Amino acid sequence: MANLDPDREKVALFLEDLQVGQRFVSGTHRIDEGQIRAFAEQFDPQPFHLDPEAAKTTLFEGVVASGWHTAAITMRLLVGGGLPIAGGIVGAGGEIAWPSPVRPGAVLHVESEILELRPSRSRPNRGVATVRSETRDQFGEVVQVLVAKLVVPRKMKP
Amino acid sequence: MANLDPDREKVALFLEDLQVGQRFVSGTHRIDEGQIRAFAEQFDPQPFHLDPEAAKTTLFEGVVASGWHTAAITMRLLVGGGLPIAGGIVGAGGEIAWPSPVRPGAVLHVESEILELRPSRSRPNRGVATVRSETRDQFGEVVQVLVAKLVVPRKMKP
Numbered sequence: 001m002a003n004l005d006p007d008r009e010k011v012a013l014f015l016e017d018l019q020v021g022q023r024f025v026s027g028t029h030r031i032d033e034g035q036i037r038a039f040a041e042q043f044d045p046q047p048f049h050l051d052p053e054a055a056k057t058t059l060f061e062g063v064v065a066s067g068w069h070t071a072a073i074t075m076r077l078l079v080g081g082g083l084p085i086a087g088g089i090v091g092a093g094g095e096i097a098w099p100s101p102v103r104p105g106a107v108l109h110v111e112s113e114i115l116e117l118r119p120s121r122s123r124p125n126r127g128v129a130t131v132r133s134e135t136r137d138q139f140g141e142v143v144q145v146l147v148a149k150l151v152v153p154r155k156m157k158p
Numbered sequence: 159m160a161n162l163d164p165d166r167e168k169v170a171l172f173l174e175d176l177q178v179g180q181r182f183v184s185g186t187h188r189i190d191e192g193q194i195r196a197f198a199e200q201f202d203p204q205p206f207h208l209d210p211e212a213a214k215t216t217l218f219e220g221v222v223a224s225g226w227h228t229a230a231i232t233m234r235l236l237v238g239g240g241l242p243i244a245g246g247i248v249g250a251g252g253e254i255a256w257p258s259p260v261r262p263g264a265v266l267h268v269e270s271e272i273l274e275l276r277p278s279r280s281r282p283n284r285g286v287a288t289v290r291s292e293t294r295d296q297f298g299e300v301v302q303v304l305v306a307k308l309v310v311p312r313k314m315k316p
Contacts, residue, residue, distance in 0.1 A: 043230035044237055046246040059248070059309070067249055068233050072201035072226045079202055088204040090217070091225055093255030093303075145251075151217070 012086035026082025026110040033104040039069040064101035094148035107138040170244035184240025184268040191262040222259035252306035265296040
């Protein structure tokens with residue numbers, strides 16, 4: 001398997017290594033207008049993501065990032081060490097909310113907390129971790145809340 | 159405001175135009191290995207998205223798209239006419255699940271249904287529509303279910 005991030009591999013956590021209440025903090029990512037426009041042109045071409053002038057007349061009153069862009073950056077921060085789970089971050093789904101907009105210049109990071117851990121009944125080599133990940137900007141404002149169910153491997157018995 | 163899609167503007171729907179049970183079908187998007195890798199390099203650099211050989215040894219047994227990539231493509235299909243809401247598609251949040259993986263070559267489309275309509279109490283010019291959007295591949299397999307709460311404008315009274 002490609003070793004994409006040696007540091008992450010070193011601290012890769014299995015289901016048995018996790019505890020309810022355990023917290024993780026990611027690195028940061030600065031978003032700018034160019035990134036917002038590039039993502040929007042490909043996936044969410046609406047005026048409030050693309051055009052500063054047109055965006056002024058929308059309910060956002062200026063350019064904001066697509067919520068899916070915020071979600072994608074959040075994933076990048078989690079994969080880049082923000083949530084060091086063995087075997088990678090594999091989500092089955094979850095709940096997502098965007099309580100406040102992400103504007104150009106925002107510096108984002110992700111704070112995650114383990115909410116629940118459940119071994120699989122049918123598959124002894126894995127389980128499910130429910131993780132709440134808050135994406136915050138440089139002012140501490142929460143711009144995304146993701147409560148995700150992740151597939152986490154268990155240590156193989158000797 | 160920039161007119162990004164003349165056809166969509168023509169049929170832009172306000173809250174009063176929507177009905178519970180109303181259905182919409184999007185156009186299609188074919189995803190290939192290059193798209194999957196490009197998205198993953200930027201946002202989700204894990205072996206099961208990036209490297210066909212390494213992906214064989216993972217639980218996916220081959221390359222699959224990032225769930226966030228599927229979400230982004232779904233948004234593109236909704237914005238591109240799959241959900242013709244006046245003022246664009248503005249989501250406050252929702253629930254998302256990826257019941258089966260998206261593999262290279264999949265041809266995706268989105269089928270949406272209005273589940274609930276609620277005028278805002280505090281803001282007479284808008285409301286919230288709850289919409290279930292199923293993203294399906296060319297075999298009809300559901301690869302993503304998104305139940306989203308969307309901000310929808312109401313017609314201004316004369």
